[in-house]
Amino acid sequence: MDNVKWYKKPEMVVAFSALLISFVTAIVSMYSAYVDRAYARASVWPRLEIHRNLNTTHFEYSVTNSGNGPAVIKYGIVQYKSEPIKLWNDIPNLPSITQSHISNRILSPQNTVKPLSYTGKESDKLGETDKFIGIELCYCSIYEECWLIDKLNEPKSVNGCLVDKTIAFSE
Structure with missing residues (x-):
């Protein structure tokens, strides 16, 4: 054995x-x-940036997606003097402006949208008004990874984009 x-x-x-x-x-x-x-996930990562352009005859806000993938913008909040507004025209003494829809849209990579644009002699006045305007956007990737961005352009990761409809920007 x-x-x-x-x-x-x-x-x-x-x-x-x-x-x-x-x-x-x-x-x-x-x-x-x-x-x-x-x-x-990294190959389709969006990265929104909010810009302000101002010169003697032109004022605009623009939002650029400088990332690799589409940004699904879930909502925007615009505040004037710390109070939420629904439309750009809710800002007092705002001259006639050109505006584009910013909430609930998809922004392709390397593309820009201009939610507010003004050309005329009152652009300096808008530059002064800019101090009182706050902009916050919540956007997600196609994998539902979400971020908050404001005029400081420092994205903060969030679990999702939920907003009280009473303060969400309409345009």
């Missing part, structure tokens, strides 16, 4: 080797899937 311990038998050594190789392969596969998902 053979007195070799069961775990020292050649067939058991082969079985344990196969088990170890399977375990290492599973770990490597899971890590590879994790890296693939991270790469997929």
